[in-house]
């Protein structure tokens with residue numbers, strides 16, 4: 001039997017389902033080589049790849065995954081290269097988190113545990129709560145005390161137990177894992193092994209559908225999804241379906257970019273951000289990413305890079321995605337197109353390369369004010385249409 005958990009950094013193995021290694025780094029499940037692509041008739045959801053997942057599809061599952069992936073000719077001039085878009089916003093609750101929630105909830109059910117939890121006040125909270133509701137198990141969501149009302153409402157729709165917690169929210173991420181063990185709650189936090197196991201299916205979707213993929217551009221927050229993309233690539237290579245790994249480029253908002261700081265200075269470890277400012281890309285503004293060092297390792301292993309983009313560039317890219325490509329995304333997702341533009345300008349990505357920008361989610365709306373248009377009388381309508 002393979003070990004239950006492996007450390008990517010020091011190769012230590014563990015026979016219990018713990019989340020962290022003695023060296024401090026996050027653990028993941030052992031590399032599970034994907035040796036053949038599923039047949040055409042198989043599911044398009046995450047369960048398409050169940051040969052390398054730790055659970056089977058449960059009754060009531062929401063069919064997460066199966067990203068819409070297409071080539072965007074209209075953005076090529078702006079991006080400076082052959083660009084494909086992967087729209088994870090079409091998942092059941094509008095974000096990439098649904099892949100990890102689906103697999104995490106299914107594995108929890110199979111382990112005979114009837115309660116999941118998470119520490120989140122955004123996409124992940126909604127995602128875990130929805131997937132728990134779908135398969136009929138309990139869910140506990142720990143949110144910060146000062147959470148905005150619209151966020152509580154979006155999570156509460158799925159009827160989880162919501163606990164507003166006062167104190168150090170960053171530390172709660174770790175405390176929750178320990179509390180969960182004592183109280184029979186499987187916490188599916190951003191980078192835990194079961195979540196990474198589901199998130200990795202994104203890269204299978206990309207490699208199965210985008211021909212000759214040279215690079216992937218992905219927003220990075222906790223580093224959990226970047227870790228999952230890396231693990232998926234390693235599993236494809238181990239199974240003989242991929243010869244060389246596409247380069248992984250990670251994007252952060254300039255206002256909060258601790259992984260960029262470590263990358264630029266050639267450091268091995270990501271330290272908490274010293275200076276953090278407000279950014280429109282708040283959903284990736286993670287000052288102390290729990291899998292930041294692992295994300296850095298992923299980038300170096302694939303010859304990629306980590307870069308930051310400022311809010312003006314993010315909003316411009318968000319606007320381009322909507323106007324030129326017809327996709328509405330949250331600002332965090334738009335960092336990918338903004339970052340890609342920067343990379344082609346700098347010559348790190350060539351015009352004839354094939355690159356996929358992963359649009360991780362839709363968000364809560366907002367993202368720039370749209371002016372109210374004037375009212376026109378019926379009889380003036382024709383002249384207005386002519387003037388466009």
Ligand SMILES: [Zn+2]
Nearest residue numbers: 007010021023
């Ligand atoms: Zn270790």
